[in-house]
Amino acid sequence: MLTPAGIAGYVAANRERWLEGYKELVRIPSLSADPARDPELRRAADLLLKHCAAIGLANVQLLEEGGKPTVYAEWLGAPGAPTVVVYAHYDVQPEDPVELWHSPPFEPTERNGRIYARGASDDKATLWIALCAIEAWLRVEGSLPCNVKVFLEGEEESGSASLPAILQKHHELLRADFILSADGGMLHADTPDVMVATRGIAKLEVTLRTAAKDLHSGSFGGAVANPLAVLSRMVATLHDMSGAVAVPGFYDGVREPTAEQKAELAAVPFNEGEFFAAVGARPGAYEQSRSVLERLWLRPTLEVNGMWGGWTGPGNKTVLPAEAHMKITTRLVPGQHPERVADAIKAHLRSVCPAYATLEFKAMGGGSPAYEVPPAHPALNILDRVLGDVYGKPTVRVRLGGTLPLCALMKQFLGIDTVAMSFSTGDEDYHAPNEFFRLRSFDRGLKAWCAVFPEIAETGADAFAGYRPA
Amino acid sequence: MLTPAGIAGYVAANRERWLEGYKELVRIPSLSADPARDPELRRAADLLLKHCAAIGLANVQLLEEGGKPTVYAEWLGAPGAPTVVVYAHYDVQPEDPVELWHSPPFEPTERNGRIYARGASDDKATLWIALCAIEAWLRVEGSLPCNVKVFLEGEEESGSASLPAILQKHHELLRADFILSADGGMLHADTPDVMVATRGIAKLEVTLRTAAKDLHSGSFGGAVANPLAVLSRMVATLHDMSGAVAVPGFYDGVREPTAEQKAELAAVPFNEGEFFAAVGARPGAYEQSRSVLERLWLRPTLEVNGMWGGWTGPGNKTVLPAEAHMKITTRLVPGQHPERVADAIKAHLRSVCPAYATLEFKAMGGGSPAYEVPPAHPALNILDRVLGDVYGKPTVRVRLGGTLPLCALMKQFLGIDTVAMSFSTGDEDYHAPNEFFRLRSFDRGLKAWCAVFPEIAETGADAFAGYRPA
Numbered sequence: 001m002l003t004p005a006g007i008a009g010y011v012a013a014n015r016e017r018w019l020e021g022y023k024e025l026v027r028i029p030s031l032s033a034d035p036a037r038d039p040e041l042r043r044a045a046d047l048l049l050k051h052c053a054a055i056g057l058a059n060v061q062l063l064e065e066g067g068k069p070t071v072y073a074e075w076l077g078a079p080g081a082p083t084v085v086v087y088a089h090y091d092v093q094p095e096d097p098v099e100l101w102h103s104p105p106f107e108p109t110e111r112n113g114r115i116y117a118r119g120a121s122d123d124k125a126t127l128w129i130a131l132c133a134i135e136a137w138l139r140v141e142g143s144l145p146c147n148v149k150v151f152l153e154g155e156e157e158s159g160s161a162s163l164p165a166i167l168q169k170h171h172e173l174l175r176a177d178f179i180l181s182a183d184g185g186m187l188h189a190d191t192p193d194v195m196v197a198t199r200g201i202a203k204l205e206v207t208l209r210t211a212a213k214d215l216h217s218g219s220f221g222g223a224v225a226n227p228l229a230v231l232s233r234m235v236a237t238l239h240d241m242s243g244a245v246a247v248p249g250f251y252d253g254v255r256e257p258t259a260e261q262k263a264e265l266a267a268v269p270f271n272e273g274e275f276f277a278a279v280g281a282r283p284g285a286y287e288q289s290r291s292v293l294e295r296l297w298l299r300p301t302l303e304v305n306g307m308w309g310g311w312t313g314p315g316n317k318t319v320l321p322a323e324a325h326m327k328i329t330t331r332l333v334p335g336q337h338p339e340r341v342a343d344a345i346k347a348h349l350r351s352v353c354p355a356y357a358t359l360e361f362k363a364m365g366g367g368s369p370a371y372e373v374p375p376a377h378p379a380l381n382i383l384d385r386v387l388g389d390v391y392g393k394p395t396v397r398v399r400l401g402g403t404l405p406l407c408a409l410m411k412q413f414l415g416i417d418t419v420a421m422s423f424s425t426g427d428e429d430y431h432a433p434n435e436f437f438r439l440r441s442f443d444r445g446l447k448a449w450c451a452v453f454p455e456i457a458e459t460g461a462d463a464f465a466g467y468r469p470a
Numbered sequence: 471m472l473t474p475a476g477i478a479g480y481v482a483a484n485r486e487r488w489l490e491g492y493k494e495l496v497r498i499p500s501l502s503a504d505p506a507r508d509p510e511l512r513r514a515a516d517l518l519l520k521h522c523a524a525i526g527l528a529n530v531q532l533l534e535e536g537g538k539p540t541v542y543a544e545w546l547g548a549p550g551a552p553t554v555v556v557y558a559h560y561d562v563q564p565e566d567p568v569e570l571w572h573s574p575p576f577e578p579t580e581r582n583g584r585i586y587a588r589g590a591s592d593d594k595a596t597l598w599i600a601l602c603a604i605e606a607w608l609r610v611e612g613s614l615p616c617n618v619k620v621f622l623e624g625e626e627e628s629g630s631a632s633l634p635a636i637l638q639k640h641h642e643l644l645r646a647d648f649i650l651s652a653d654g655g656m657l658h659a660d661t662p663d664v665m666v667a668t669r670g671i672a673k674l675e676v677t678l679r680t681a682a683k684d685l686h687s688g689s690f691g692g693a694v695a696n697p698l699a700v701l702s703r704m705v706a707t708l709h710d711m712s713g714a715v716a717v718p719g720f721y722d723g724v725r726e727p728t729a730e731q732k733a734e735l736a737a738v739p740f741n742e743g744e745f746f747a748a749v750g751a752r753p754g755a756y757e758q759s760r761s762v763l764e765r766l767w768l769r770p771t772l773e774v775n776g777m778w779g780g781w782t783g784p785g786n787k788t789v790l791p792a793e794a795h796m797k798i799t800t801r802l803v804p805g806q807h808p809e810r811v812a813d814a815i816k817a818h819l820r821s822v823c824p825a826y827a828t829l830e831f832k833a834m835g836g837g838s839p840a841y842e843v844p845p846a847h848p849a850l851n852i853l854d855r856v857l858g859d860v861y862g863k864p865t866v867r868v869r870l871g872g873t874l875p876l877c878a879l880m881k882q883f884l885g886i887d888t889v890a891m892s893f894s895t896g897d898e899d900y901h902a903p904n905e906f907f908r909l910r911s912f913d914r915g916l917k918a919w920c921a922v923f924p925e926i927a928e929t930g931a932d933a934f935a936g937y938r939p940a
Contacts, residue, residue, distance in 0.1 A: 032785075033783070033784065094787055201788070203786055210751055213904070214567070214901070217901075218870065218873055219871045222756050223746075225754070228774040228777045233705070279690065279694060281680055285693075301687075303699075304702070305687060305781050305786070305791075306779070313564065315502075316834055317776070317901070318773075318775055318872070320775070322750075324777070325782070331688055356754040364786055431787065431789050
C-alpha cells in the first residue's frame with residue numbers, strides 16, 4: 001500500500017463531514033429520465049461544480065451538448081505520470097413506486113449500517129468517495145501522484161444521449177491513459193472483484209393501436225380487437241418454450257463461452273439458491289440448460305421493462321382501449337450490434353402483428369454494444385493490487401450484467417479503455433425501491449480510492465502505451 | 471300522442487333554460503370511480519336534490535348505504551294509475567386520457583349541433599330530460615297522469631356496489647309497476663329502438679408477482695422471470711385462434727341464438743363496414759363465423775380493460791418489475807352466472823401460471839347477470855307507441871352489449887322489470903374522450919318523455935298485474 005500515513009489520518013478525521021456531504025448530494029432528486037426534475041438535476045451539478053473547485057481541482061466547468069450537463073474538473077500537476085479520467089454519474093433512477101419505500105427516497109436514512117435513499121448506491125456513493133480521496137491527497141500532500149480528470153455525467157440513467165457529442169467535442173481535453181469508473185457493481189459486498197466486461201443494450205418503445213379512440217367494452221368488445229390482448233400475444237412470441245429469445249436473428253454473432261470464460265465463472269463465489277432467495281424469486285424461467293451466471297454475463301436477454309394500456313387507476317372502467325404500449329430493452333453480448341438487434345425485434349413484431357392492428361416504434365436512443373477490457377490491460381493489475389490489499393483477499397474476475405454505455409463510447413471517441421472500481425453491490429436495490437449503500441463499503445472505498453492514485457503512478461505511463469492513441 | 475298542447479308550448483318556451491341547467495350539471499366532474507372526486511359527486515347530488523324539490527316533486531331525499539348517494543323524489547297524486555320508477559345515474563366515467571379531448575372534459579362545448587363533455591351523453595342528458603318533462607307536466611297541468619318515483623343513482627359507472635343495499639332497505643318506498651330507465655344506448659341517432667336485453671358483467675383484478683421487489687434488468691434479467699412477459703403469455707391463452715374465449719367452462723349455459731332472435735338481428739339496420747370505419751378499426755379479431763351484432767348482443771366476451779407494470783413514464787428505466795397487473799371484465803349472456811364465470815377465469819389463469827410466479831385476485835364487486843325483458847311486457851308497447859310517434863317510423867328491437875346492472879337488481883329486489891328510453895347513441899364516445907350528445911336528441915327526448923306518462927296511464931295498472939309482485 002503506497003498511501004502515506006498522513007492521508008489515512010485525514011480520512012479518519014474527515015469521515016463524518018464527508019458522510020454529511022454525501023447525504024446532502026443524495027437529498028437532491030437528480031433524475032435525468034423525467035424532464036420535470038431537470039432543475040433538481042442542475043442543482044446537483046452546481047453542488048458538484050462548487051465542490052470540485054473547493055477541494056482544489058482546476059479548470060472546473062460544465063460540458064453540455066444539448067442534454068444534461070457533465071461536471072468536469074482536473075488536476076494535471078504530475079507531468080510524465082499517467083493520466084486517469086475518473087468517471088461517475090450524479091443522475092439517479094426514478095424513485096417510483098414510491099409507496100414501497102420504507103423511508104422517503106430522497107431523505108438518506110441510516111438503518112443497520114446502511115444509508116437508504118435513491119442514488120445512495122448508484123452512483124452517488126462512489127462518486128463522492130472518489131472526490132474525498134482526491135481532496136485528501138491535495139490537502140495533505142498538496143498534489144496527486146498522477147494526473148486526474150474528473151468527469152461526472154448527468155444522464156447515465158436515461159441513456160447518455162449527449163455523451164457522444166461531449167466526448168467528440170472535448171476529446172483533447174479528455175486525453176488520458178485510461179478511464180477509472182466509479183460506476184459499476186460488485187457481486188458481493190465482501191469479495192473484491194474486477195469487472196472485465198459489461199453487456200450492451202438496445203432499447204425500443206412500441207405502441208400498438210387497434211382503433212382511433214378508446215371505446216366502450218360493452219358496445220365494441222368482441223368486435224374491435226383489444227390492443228392489450230393483441231400486444232400480449234405478441235409478447236408471448238418473444239421467448240420460446242426453453243426460455244431463449246425467439247426473435248429470428250437475435251443471437252446472430254453470439255458465441256458460446258470459451259473454456260477460459262467458463263473457468264472464470266467457476267471461480268466466482270455464487271450460489272444460485274441464495275441469489276433467487278435474496279430477491280424473493282424462484283428459478284425456472286429462461287434457459288435452464290445454462291447457469292445463472294452464464295445467463296447474466298454471457299448471454300443476451302430481452303426484457304419488457306414497462307407495459308401499459310387502458311384503465312390502470314383505482315376501481316373499474318369498462319374501456320376497450322385504442323392503444324397498448326411497451327418499453328423493451330435487450331442486454332447484448334460481444335458480437336451483437338444494438339441497431340441490428342433492435343431491427344430484428346421490430347421485424348419480428350411486425351411479422352406477428354395481425355392485420356387489424358398497427359405498430360409504431362419510438363426511437364429510444366442510448367443503444368450501446370457490449371464491452372470487454374483487453375485481458376492484459378495494466379489497469380486490471382492496479383485494481384488487483386489495490387482491492388486485494390483493502391479486502392485482504394485476492395480479487396475475482398467478474399462481468400456486469402448491466403450496461404455502462406460509457407465503456408464503448410470512451411473506446412470509440414477517446415480510444416481508451418475503462419475499468420471500474422465501484423463499491424456498490426448488486427443487492428443494493430439500485431433501480432428499485434429502498435436502494436441502500438453499506439457504510440463499510442464507504443470506508444473501504446475511501447481506502448481504495450486513496451490508494452489507487454499512487455498505484456497508477458507506480459505503473460508508469462509507458463505501461464499504457466499500447467492501450468491509448470499515439 | 472296524448473301530450474296536451476300546453477305542455478308542448480311550455481317545452482318550447484323553456485328549452486334554452488333547460489339546456490343551461492343541463493350544462494350546469496355536466497360541469498360537475500361527478501366521477502364515482504375515483505374517491506378523490508367524491509366531493510364533486512356529492513355536489514351533483516345536492517344540485518339534483520334541490521332541483522327535484524324545485525320542480526314540485528315530494529319526499530325528496532338521499533338514499534345512502536355506505537356508497538354514493540342516490541337522489542330520490544316522488545309524485546304520487548294519481549291513485550289507481552300505474553306507478554313508474556324513473557331511473558338514471560348522475561355519476562360519470564373518468565375523463566382520462568384527458569390530453570385527447572378537444573375541449574375541456576367538464577366544460578360543455580357546443581360544436582356542430584352537439585354538446586361535448588364527459589357525462590354529456592352518459593347519463594346526464596336523458597336524466598335531465600326526464601326531469602324537464604316532469605317539470606312541464608307539473609307546471610302546466612299541476613299533475614302527472616301516472617305516479618312517478620325518481621331514482622337517480624350515484625355509482626353506476628363504478629359497479630353500483632351499494633345499490634343492492636339501497637333497494638333492499640327501500641323496497642317499500644320503491645314499490646312500482648316497472649322501471650323506466652333513462653340510461654341505455656340507441657344504436658342509431660335517427661332510428662327508434664326498444665332495448666329488450668342487456669349483457670351482464672363479471673370483473674376481476676389480477677396481480678402477478680415474480681419477485682419480492684423491483685430489480686435491475688441488467689443484474690437479474692434472464693434469471694428472474696419477468697412478470698409482464700409471464701402475464702402476457704397467460705393473456706395469450708384467454709382466446710383461441712378463432713377468437714373465441716378459450717377459458718374452460720366460460721361458455722357453460724350459453725345458448726345458440728333462436729330463429730326469432732336471428733330475425734330480430736336481421737331487422738336491425740346495421741352495416742359492419744361502417745361500424746368499424748366509424749371508430750378507425752378493422753375487422754378480423756374474434757369469432758368471424760358470427761355476425762358483429764351476434765357477437766355484441768348474443769355472445770359473451772372477455773376483455774382486458776387495463777394492464778400495467780414496470781416503468782410507464784417518459785424516458786427509460788431498465789427495471790425488471792416485481793409485479794404485473796390487469797383488470798378484466800367479461801360481458802355475459804343469459805345462462806351465465808357472474809361468479810361462476812369469474813371462478814372459471816381464475817381457475818384457468820391459475821392453471822397457466824408457471825411455478826415461478828404467484829397470482830393474486832382482487833374482488834372487484836359489481837358482477838351482474840344478463841337481463842331480458844319478458845317479451846309481452848306492456849312497457850314494450852308503450853315505448854313502441856311513444857318512440858314510433860316521435861321518430862315517425864316503427865321501432866326495432868335491439869339489445870345492449872353493455873350492462874345495466876340495475877335491471878337484474880331491480881328484478882331481484884323489487885320484483886319488477888326495466889325498460890329503457892335513452893337518447894344516448896352508441897357513437898357518442900361515452901367511456902372515451904370527446905363524449906358528446908346530439909341537440910336533436912335533446913329535443914326528441916323532451917317530446918318522448920312528456921308523452922310517455924299519459925301512455926303509461928292509458929295502459930292502466932291492470933296490464934302490469936302479471937309483471938309485479940302481488
